[in-house]
Amino acid sequence: MSIKAQRFINSIIDVIIPLLATVIALILGAFMLIAFGKNPAEAYAALISGAFGSSRALIQTTLKATPLLLVGIGICIAFRGGVTNIGGEGQIVVGALSSAAVALYVPIESRWVLIPLCFLAAIVAGGIWGGIPGILKARLGVNEILTTVMMNSIAVYLSNYLLRGPMIDPREIEMGTRASQTALLPENTFLTRLAPPTQLNTGSLLAVLLAVVVYIMMWKTTVGYRIRAVGLNPDASRYGGINVPVYQALAITLAGSLAGLAGAVEVLGVQHRVFENISASYGFNGIVAALFGNLHPLGTIPASFLFGGLMVGGNKLQRTVQVNSAFVDTLLGLVVLIVVAAKIVSVNRSKRRAKNA
Amino acid sequence: MHNLLNAATLFGIVGMAIKLAMPYLYAGLGELFDQAAGVFNLGTEGIMLVGAFSSFYVVYLTGNLGLGVLVAAGTGFLMAVLMALISITFKAPQGISGIGLTMFGTGLSSLLFKTILDGTVLSVPGFPDVPVPLLSKIPYIGDAFFNHNVMVYGAYLLVPVAALVLYKTTFGLKVRAVGQNPQAADTLGVNVNLIRYCCVCAGGILSGIAGATFTLANINMFQEKMTNGTGFIAVALVYFSGWKPQGVLAGALLFSFVNAFQLRMQVLGIEIPSDIAMMLPYLLTILTLVFVKSRDKPAALAVPYERSEN
Numbered sequence: 216m217s218i219k220a221q222r223f224i225n226s227i228i229d230v231i232i233p234l235l236a237t238v239i240a241l242i243l244g245a246f247m248l249i250a251f252g253k254n255p256a257e258a259y260a261a262l263i264s265g266a267f268g269s270s271r272a273l274i275q276t277t278l279k280a281t282p283l284l285l286v287g288i289g290i291c292i293a294f295r296g297g298v299t300n301i302g303g304e305g306q307i308v309v310g311a312l313s314s315a316a317v318a319l320y321v322p323i324e325s326r327w328v329l330i331p332l333c334f335l336a337a338i339v340a341g342g343i344w345g346g347i348p349g350i351l352k353a354r355l356g357v358n359e360i361l362t363t364v365m366m367n368s369i370a371v372y373l374s375n376y377l378l379r380g381p382m383i384d385p386r387e388i389e390m391g392t393r394a395s396q397t398a399l400l401p402e403n404t405f406l407t408r409l410a411p412p413t414q415l416n417t418g419s420l421l422a423v424l425l426a427v428v429v430y431i432m433m434w435k436t437t438v439g440y441r442i443r444a445v446g447l448n449p450d451a452s453r454y455g456g457i458n459v460p461v462y463q464a465l466a467i468t469l470a471g472s473l474a475g476l477a478g479a480v481e482v483l484g485v486q487h488r489v490f491e492n493i494s495a496s497y498g499f500n501g502i503v504a505a506l507f508g509n510l511h512p513l514g515t516i517p518a519s520f521l522f523g524g525l526m527v528g529g530n531k532l533q534r535t536v537q538v539n540s541a542f543v544d545t546l547l548g549l550v551v552l553i554v555v556a557a558k559i560v561s562v563n564r565s566k567r568r569a570k571n572a
Numbered sequence: 573m574h575n576l577l578n579a580a581t582l583f584g585i586v587g588m589a590i591k592l593a594m595p596y597l598y599a600g601l602g603e604l605f606d607q608a609a610g611v612f613n614l615g616t617e618g619i620m621l622v623g624a625f626s627s628f629y630v631v632y633l634t635g636n637l638g639l640g641v642l643v644a645a646g647t648g649f650l651m652a653v654l655m656a657l658i659s660i661t662f663k664a665p666q667g668i669s670g671i672g673l674t675m676f677g678t679g680l681s682s683l684l685f686k687t688i689l690d691g692t693v694l695s696v697p698g699f700p701d702v703p704v705p706l707l708s709k710i711p712y713i714g715d716a717f718f719n720h721n722v723m724v725y726g727a728y729l730l731v732p733v734a735a736l737v738l739y740k741t742t743f744g745l746k747v748r749a750v751g752q753n754p755q756a757a758d759t760l761g762v763n764v765n766l767i768r769y770c771c772v773c774a775g776g777i778l779s780g781i782a783g784a785t786f787t788l789a790n791i792n793m794f795q796e797k798m799t800n801g802t803g804f805i806a807v808a809l810v811y812f813s814g815w816k817p818q819g820v821l822a823g824a825l826l827f828s829f830v831n832a833f834q835l836r837m838q839v840l841g842i843e844i845p846s847d848i849a850m851m852l853p854y855l856l857t858i859l860t861l862v863f864v865k866s867r868d869k870p871a872a873l874a875v876p877y878e879r880s881e882n
Binding site: 361369375543557559 | 654678801811851854
């Protein structure tokens with residue numbers, strides 16, 4: 216077989232494996248639904264129509280897909296660099312908080328200055344949250360999986376503290392309700408609406424644009440080449456003169472920055488304030504989207520849309536068929552398990568090829 | 573500051589810490605078996621939640637605490653088989669399959685809770701305290717050390733048992749061989765993947781029981797995500813332990829003391845916002861990972877075994 220044909224078959228397999236994995240997860244999910252005495256066909260119909268069945272649903276799906284995509288392309292960078300970033304949740308939270316802090320407390324009128332400043336704050340905060348585990352891994356060999364998980368918990372408690380104390384909405388104190396959330400952000404920090412009155416905003420365009428940028432960086436620049444080389448074979452990279460720790464730390468810092476930006480886009484584009492649980496599992500579900508997109512930034516675009524849809528559809532599932540939306544979380548976990556297990560198929564293929572060559 | 577020196581308060585914290593070490597011990601010793609054999613199981617958190625819910629539900633229905641623990645062990649076993657299948661047989665990257673298992677277990681426990689119990693927080697009568705005769709009568713010390721429920725005693729008993737299994741049995745020798753040098757173990761006729769399956773399943777059983785300690789031996793109710801990262805800390809604890817059971821004991825006590833201290837800070841009159849205090853265990857985890865030298869780390873940790881061909 217020619218190399219071109221080989222490559223073509225490989226890329227088809229790369230697309231088919233995650234799809235097949237999702238189908239298997241859905242079949243397993245159907246058994247769970249049957250066990251709960253629900254009709255799986257009815258439930259899945261509700262899920263799909265809730266996700267993609269109307270223009271309203273499609274807009275909601277796009278809004279959920281946006282932070283997923285930003286987290287997901289960061290995951291692509293980190294995982295391709297051989298660094299496992301489980302810290303998306305925490306990175307989103309600190310990104311959301313710092314962008315809100317700039318929006319609330321920096322007295323600048325011009326939105327053309329203020330919004331980029333909000334983004335910058337989120338990028339820096341997320342970068343720090345990812346960078347600490349990155350530097351600890353690079354310098355001291357500390358397991359980044361565990362540190363990113365711990366950074367998630369620290370971010371949650373930091374957020375609880377800020378939202379109940381220093382950053383609480385003054386009106387919540389006046390009214391005595393003390394709900395833990397910030398004040399509504401000033402209107403000049405809201406991202407531009409694309410189709411008012413819907414919430415669709417420029418954040419989604421930014422996410423897609425950045426997916427393209429990350430693709431170009433990873434496959435057309437030296438930095439990206441080095442990150443991927445370090446991920447594929449750190450020893451060979453070191454031998455080839457690449458400073459492995461630097462690129463590992465860089466990969467996860469970039470991932471943190473993108474997740475931080477996801478937090479800012481969610482706050483400035485949709486919620487216009489920060490409240491508890493602002494990260495809404497985007498940090499974990501972004502991993503699912505990236506794995507589904509085969510750790511390719513462009514593949515992560517449709518994957519984010521699909522899983523954003525599942526997150527939205529989960530609500531309709533709950534309303535119409537009375538299946539709790541935790542069902543979707545369970546499905547997403549299954550998708551991760553099956554996708555990573557199915558990787559062995561393509562690994563075995565390339566091994567067989569190497570042997571035959 | 574006077575309160576700090578109050579013996580009753582101090583021993584109150586000690587007693588609390590002794591009890592709070594329980595889930596760290598079960599889950600940490602379970603994870604120790606995983607990692608000693610070379611499997612990094614980040615699914616512990618998810619296994620614990622499934623164990624917590626299933627044991628709670630069974631006790632809610634039957635009132636039989638023993639059966640509850642058994643069911644937690646059983647569901648932990650099943651979750652572990654899933655982890656083993658994906659990480660050992662299908663050779664998936666273990667950090668990611670573990671997080672997948674945690675997502676699955678977290679979702680499943682919430683789903684079952686919301687579906688079967690309508691999300692209502694109910695309580696069950698948990699394991700009663702069983703004072704040790706005579707010893708529990710010692711002032712202060714008796715209450716702190718010798719007046720706990722059987723799950724607490726069991727957790728501490730498990731430490732020497734795990735040490736015996738790992739260091740004094742052929743099985744333990746094989747486990748350590750498989751974790752350090754699977755190729756060599758394979759050459760000597762040890763079935764690498766079988767040993768790993770056994771260890772992951774043992775780890776799952778213990779993690780399931782760790783989940784049951786929340787619902788049956790401490791809080792006595794089920795809430796969504798109630799383990800709150802204990803499973804992740806247990807995984808980190810094994811790094812802290814230097815991959816030894818006595819190290820897991822030391823780590824579990826360190827964390828439970830920080831937890832107990834943090835919970836009692838208000839009583840002690842220390843003015844730190846509780847949310848900041850809650851960060852302590854997680855900060856401590858990062859610090860221990862930074863400062864503890866991991867010399868004795870199993871060489872094949874998180875590396876799927878590949879039999880070299882020809």
